[in-house]
Amino acid sequence: MQGLMLRSMQAYLRGTFGAEVWAAVVREATLPVDGFEPMLRYGDGMADRVAQAAAQVLNRPADVLWEDLGTHLVTNPRHEGVRRLLRFGGVGFTDFLYSLEELPDRARLALPDLQVPDLVLQEVGPDRFCLTCKFPIAGATRILGGVVMAMADDYGALVVIDYVASETIRIDVPEIRHTTGRRFDLAMPGA
Amino acid sequence: MHGLMPEQVLLWDGAVLDRFMPMHLLVGQDGVVERAGPTLSRVFPGRALMGSEFGDLFELRASGGAASLADIMARGGRRLRLYPRDRVPGAVRTGMRGLAMALPESGQVLINLSFGIDVVAAVRAYRLTVADFAPTDLAMELLYLAEANHAVTAELRGLNLRLDGARLAAEEEAITDPLTGLKNRRAADAYLARLCATGVPFGVLHMDLDYFKTVNDSLGHAAGDLVLGEVARVLRRQTRAEDCAARIGGDEFVLILAGQTEADHLVAVAERIIAGVSEPILFEGQVARVSASVGIGRSIDHAYPDPALLLADADAALYRAKRAGRGRAALAFDKGSAGVRRPVNNVLP
Numbered sequence: 001m002q003g004l005m006l007r008s009m010q011a012y013l014r015g016t017f018g019a020e021v022w023a024a025v026v027r028e029a030t031l032p033v034d035g036f037e038p039m040l041r042y043g044d045g046m047a048d049r050v051a052q053a054a055a056q057v058l059n060r061p062a063d064v065l066w067e068d069l070g071t072h073l074v075t076n077p078r079h080e081g082v083r084r085l086l087r088f089g090g091v092g093f094t095d096f097l098y099s100l101e102e103l104p105d106r107a108r109l110a111l112p113d114l115q116v117p118d119l120v121l122q123e124v125g126p127d128r129f130c131l132t133c134k135f136p137i138a139g140a141t142r143i144l145g146g147v148v149m150a151m152a153d154d155y156g157a158l159v160v161i162d163y164v165a166s167e168t169i170r171i172d173v174p175e176i177r178h179t180t181g182r183r184f185d186l187a188m189p190g191a
Numbered sequence: 192m193h194g195l196m197p198e199q200v201l202l203w204d205g206a207v208l209d210r211f212m213p214m215h216l217l218v219g220q221d222g223v224v225e226r227a228g229p230t231l232s233r234v235f236p237g238r239a240l241m242g243s244e245f246g247d248l249f250e251l252r253a254s255g256g257a258a259s260l261a262d263i264m265a266r267g268g269r270r271l272r273l274y275p276r277d278r279v280p281g282a283v284r285t286g287m288r289g290l291a292m293a294l295p296e297s298g299q300v301l302i303n304l305s306f307g308i309d310v311v312a313a314v315r316a317y318r319l320t321v322a323d324f325a326p327t328d329l330a331m332e333l334l335y336l337a338e339a340n341h342a343v344t345a346e347l348r349g350l351n352l353r354l355d356g357a358r359l360a361a362e363e364e365a366i367t368d369p370l371t372g373l374k375n376r377r378a379a380d381a382y383l384a385r386l387c388a389t390g391v392p393f394g395v396l397h398m399d400l401d402y403f404k405t406v407n408d409s410l411g412h413a414a415g416d417l418v419l420g421e422v423a424r425v426l427r428r429q430t431r432a433e434d435c436a437a438r439i440g441g442d443e444f445v446l447i448l449a450g451q452t453e454a455d456h457l458v459a460v461a462e463r464i465i466a467g468v469s470e471p472i473l474f475e476g477q478v479a480r481v482s483a484s485v486g487i488g489r490s491i492d493h494a495y496p497d498p499a500l501l502l503a504d505a506d507a508a509l510y511r512a513k514r515a516g517r518g519r520a521a522l523a524f525d526k527g528s529a530g531v532r533r534p535v536n537n538v539l540p
């Protein structure tokens with residue numbers, strides 16, 4: 001997961017802000033390499049170190065960068081696979097939220113040695129959920145927040161999210177069918 | 192206790208059946224379909240399933256080849272492998288598997304079908320949605336896994352390509368002479384070995400610079416390096432992509448020309464190189480002049496060419512060229528004028 005997060009962050013920063021910004025982040029974080037491989041393992045703390053460096057270079061909070069990365073993973077056509085895998089979670093947004101608890105097991109089915117955050121969803125009130133995310137990387141909760149926001153949009157739901165604790169997101173769903181959302185075909189495009 | 196309970200008969204209405212088994216069929220004793228689940232109508236678009244002959248809709252496979260439903264039921268077989276007879280144009284043939292049970296008293300056969308492993312192709316061919324599957328069906332997990340697998344494979348392929356690029360760069364570095372960008376001795380040896388092993392005929396030019404030491408001594412090493420760079424440029428101009436131009440020592444070069452064994456042609460190449468190398472080179476306002484001697488060996492001089500033999504031939508010819516005066520090319524095993532050709536230039540210091 002570390003490798004995936006680092007590689008995604010690298011692709012996001014390079015794609016959005018340019019190669020020079022990424023080079024500056026590499027310098028700022030004094031990285032031993034100039035890029036990350038998604039399928040390789042990196043030490044704990046590396047991802048947060050890169051995020052801190054990016055925050056320094058871009059002069060915006062690391063939390064915001066992580067959250068933007070989450071949104072980017074779902075909405076960018078280059079990562080269409082991420083959106084598709086998440087959409088398999090359910091027909092509607094609520095189904096999707098519940099499917100998040102299954103996500104670690106699903107991910108391990110594809111990559112048995114993948115370290116995945118522990119996700120627990122609680123329905124705490126009418127149209128109100130709390131999602132907790134336990135993972136050694138501080139940015140994981142923020143990525144998840146960005147992903148949930150973008151997926152709500154994908155399903156056509158209107159949601160408000162709040163980071164109520166370092167590992168907890170509160171999700172309010174005032175309108176489950178706000179728009180028609182994006183189309184989802186079961187058949188994989190182009191395969 | 193359990194076994195003693197009287198068996199209950201469950202009465203299901205159609206809607207329940209449709210939800211639990213969206214791909215069920217109820218076939219009467221006469222082989223006519225009496226009910227069909229909603230997903231099956233997606234498999235036969237524009238066709239009324241109810242009232243159709245089961246045998247007209249599906250091709251049944253059993254051990255021993257095609258069979259009818261009655262055959263299979265009579266033989267006590269209940270597991271079915273079958274193929275819809277209607278085919279979506281352009282789509283791959285998707286099979287199904289199922290289970291058939293005779294219902295008591297009525298004699299009807301209830302069949303529940305599934306796409307099995309063909310579900311990936313089926314969702315494409317029949318444009319199926321989540322609603323076409325029972326929530327208990329593992330179809331979504333299978334589709335999910337197929338896509339996740341696809342993504343992981345793509346990532347691994349990307350990783351392999353990047354690692355391979357790094358490996359190629361490292362290999363290129365290991366066979367390149369960093370000063371001139373020509374190949375190094377190792378690369379030349381490997382190239383010669385490959386030509387000998389594959390039986391491709393070739394010519395070898397072994398070149399030694401003349402007066403290089405003088406340039407180094409009088410103008411310094413920087414001038415010497417500049418000269419080497421210029422020589423490399425001359426060699427590159429005379430070689431094709433499939434040839435090998437290498438610097439194998441301080442001022443020693445080897446040129447291997449695949450498929451070229453004609454004496455006059457090889458001598459002409461050598462003379463062009465000597466002429467090019469002999470051009471004066473300007474270094475910080477001073478003129479550096481070198482020349483070169485070239486010895487030429489040819490694989491066709493031997494029944495069994497091997498790298499050491501060919502390098503020895505070229506080296507011996509080079510020695511004769513040097514002895515005959517510098518700025519010359521000499522061909523191994525040449526009868527005319529002791530194998531030494533005329534000097535190429537007369538502007539030597």
